[in-house]
Amino acid sequence: MERKDVPPAPASPPSAAPLPAARPPLSQRMLAHPLLWPLLALALLLLGNAVFNPGFLALQWRDGHLYGNLVDIANRAAPLALVSLGMTLVIAVRGLDISVGAVLAIAATVAAWSIARMQAGGAGDGLLPLLAAVICALGAATLCGLWNGLLVVKAGMQPIIATLILMVAGRGLAQLVADGQVLTIYYAPYAFLGNGFLLGLPFSLFVVAAVFAGLKLLLERTALGLFVRAIGHNPVAAHVAGVRARAITLALYVFCGFSAGLAGLLVSSNVASADANNAGQLLELDAILAVALGGGALAGGRFSLAGSLVGALIIQALTTTIYAAGVPPQVNLVVKALLVTAVLLLQSPRFRGQVRALVSRPAAGGGA
Structure with a gap:
């Protein structure tokens, strides 16, 4: 049979490119930003x-150091900020650590004990006692975090129960x-951790900044941040997808203990x-x-390191405000609870x- 050439089909007109989605106005984006209400x-x-x-807001430069109420609030909030960073990541994977206060006490006690033993052994006022105190305190705190993580990951305990064990027993161990x-x-070198200044600012602020910057780079420049969010949203699906959910969860509990140990060093050096x-x-309650307050979801999956730092500053600023206003100490917790409730409702x-529906309802009814 003779093959006939089939005329080519007419070219279809090019489809119109999809229009880009309209960007929300700046005011709407600002209202939706998770840090708006905490700030x-x-x-x-x-x-x-x-x-x-x-x-209150005045700052003074004296003897090469920056002084003022704002500096004091940031300095006093540093231990809570460190603990909050560790708590943020544990909560992000649907965990909880209510033993951080006891871990702080353990780290502080181990550091003081190490310095006393080193000085009794003739180490004097050199840097060797400081090095021993930091290593021993952070090592003990890290082991506490490892213990909590093993109870949660390996033994399958509920996080609140697993960490409750160390919360109760930790202070006994420290005693x-x-x-x-x-x-x-x-010991003067140790006092520098909580009372010293660097470049005119309290040294504790540099410790917090270093931990925050390290976590920020690790979570945003690697896949760890994605893995943490995946575990928090659905641990089973994350495990099926190949995410090492157990190993990551264990590592985050270890880091939470480490951050509490850092806070213990700052607290004990500040009060000597x-x-x-x-x-x-x-x-532990302030950290949660x-x-x-910083916008982290206690059910896991959503977290904000910067938001947790702002939350720590809010708590310390509130404490400073209550003391400055002469409010009785027994009312402190009530006022703190009311403010926290208001901020969380706004979030x-x-x-x-x-x-918005309640406000717009009378207007709609009047127009009808």
Whole structure:
């Protein structure tokens, strides 16, 4: 048979390129930003203090150091900020660590005990006791985090139960190390950690900045941040997808213990003593509040390192405000709870939607 050439089919007209999605207005993007309400709460606290105390926001440069209430708030919030960073990552993978206060007490006590033993052995005031104290304290805190992680990952315990064990027993261990005494630290190099200045700013702020920058790079420049969010949203699906969920969760518990140990070094060096019974009391609750204030989801999956730092600053600024206003100490927790409730409600999209619906309802009814 003779093959006939089939005329080519007419070319279809080129399809129109999809229009780019309209970008929301700047005001809407700002209202949707997770850090807006925490930053607004912090700003209102600071401005409120400035209204009643005109010199509250003043900064002074004296003897090569920067002084002022803002510097004091940031310096005093440094231990809580460190613990909050560790708590942020643990909560992000659906975990919880309520033993961080006890771990802080253990690290502080081990550091004070190490310095006392080194000085008794003739080490003097050199840097060797400082090195021994830092290594021993951080090593003990890291082992505490490893213990919590093994109970959660390997033994399959609920995080709150697994860490409750160390929360109860940790202070007992610290008291055994201290022989039931409050250990005092007379050692100038160690005091620099909590009271020293570098480039005019408290050294503790550089410790927080270094930990924050390291975590930020690790979570954003590697796949770790994606893995953490995947584990928090759905641990089973993350495991099926090849994510080493157990190993990552264990590592995050270890880091949480490490961060509490760093906080213990700052606290004990600031007060030149280690009180195993009282150091870090209720710190775990403040750390959880800081994570929640910063926009982290307690159900896991969503977290913000910067938000947790802002949350720690809010808590410390609130404490400073309460003391400056002469509010009785027994009212401190009530006021803190009210502020936290207000900020969390403002962060809730559902609550804001209900408020908008309630406000717009009378207007809609009047127009009809």
